[in-house]
Amino acid sequence: MSDTILKQKDIEDLFQSLTTRMLGLATKDINLKPINQDRVRVSWPTGGAPAWKITEDIVFLRVNNADAPITRQRETEYAYNNLDVHNAKRTTSYTRVRTVNFILYGPNSFDNADVIRNGLYLPEYREELAKKNLFMILDVPMPIRFPELFNGQWWERTDFTVSFNELVKRQGTVPWIKSTNIKLYTEKGEVK
Numbered sequence: 001m002s003d004t005i006l007k008q009k010d011i012e013d014l015f016q017s018l019t020t021r022m023l024g025l026a027t028k029d030i031n032l033k034p035i036n037q038d039r040v041r042v043s044w045p046t047g048g049a050p051a052w053k054i055t056e057d058i059v060f061l062r063v064n065n066a067d068a069p070i071t072r073q074r075e076t077e078y079a080y081n082n083l084d085v086h087n088a089k090r091t092t093s094y095t096r097v098r099t100v101n102f103i104l105y106g107p108n109s110f111d112n113a114d115v116i117r118n119g120l121y122l123p124e125y126r127e128e129l130a131k132k133n134l135f136m137i138l139d140v141p142m143p144i145r146f147p148e149l150f151n152g153q154w155w156e157r158t159d160f161t162v163s164f165n166e167l168v169k170r171q172g173t174v175p176w177i178k179s180t181n182i183k184l185y186t187e188k189g190e191v192k
Helices: 008-022 111-119 123-131
Strands: 056-066 076-081 087-105 135-137 149-152 153-155 159-177 184-186 188-192
Touching: 008 056, 008 111, 056 135, 076 153, 087 111, 123 135, 149 184
Parallel strands: none
Antiparallel strands: 056 087, 076 087, 087 159, 135 159, 149 153, 184 188
């Protein structure tokens, strides 16, 4: 009995892997060429901004939860494990909406954003996401170009966000009611 839920790091690693492959920077077994090892990043640089050259193509991924009405719904099911065991199995299922922000810099940022957006619709990537219980919400907005002024230079930047539904299942046990004492009462008192 185990939960089906992705940890933040698992999702970040998954999207880093998918993105590097969509951009042709790695193969399915994540054989990154040394020159490409830092091209798709999950976190922002700690050494200050921008921490790369204006001519480099860099992708940043930011994965968050999103608030949506579907995230408030819960379904709970109970099933017996074994007649000899005095516990019922409880499974609570719900949906988390996850957003992945793709923030791309570099002279090819707009074109790379289009490659990633298109790649998310391809069966090989959708199937990989489905194996992790992640399902893309198909209404994906177009990438938007946001040139950014830094140190007197305009840096090419393109952003877009994709949302995914994650099916979550949490499991546990609940003890069965072993016995009960039932008494019937009338207006005149207790009936035995």
